[in-house]
Amino acid sequence: MARVTVSKSRDNEWQQKLLELRRVTRVVAGGKRMSFRVVMVIGDQKGRVGVGVAKGKDVARATEKSVFQAKKNIFQVPVVDGTIPHQVEAKHSSARIIIKPAAKGRGLIAGGAARVVLSFAGIKDATTKNLGRTTNRLTNAEATIRALKKLKISSKIIKQQ
Secondary structure, eight states: OOOOOEEEOTTSSOEEEEEEEEEEEEEETTEEEEEEEEEEEEEOSSSEEEEEEEEESSHHHHHHHHHHHHHHTOEEOOOBTTBOSSOEEEEETTEEEEEEEOOTTSOEEOOHHHHHHHHHHTOOSEEEEEOSSOOOHHHHHHHHHHHHHTOOOOHHHHHHO
């Protein structure tokens, strides 16, 4: 199990969390080359979130590269009263996820990677169901990101706010 840390970024606006840390190998003529793969989630809890994946010879370099990738992949999530505007479903590889809006005060009912991504996006009330057959945090995070990118907001909701 990977070590999980939450820390504030240098500009104090972004929070980042190490979602997964794996040692990976590749076979070359002389034997095996080892490197580290880091999956990082970054968000401001105000509707912006991104996921970054990077490899490096050591953990520090991989972490630095993954934060850079996550910042490049940041997008805006429509958040209405702390929840999402409508139900959405997405698939990535073998991971499938359904995200449903919840009543105010219900809380974030999600597990694993989906919980981290949704909380960093600023979603306070939602329920999720992971329908895939995978426990891979990277594919579950990517499925959650795809679902959040499918969200649309109507002009009626914008006028109410």
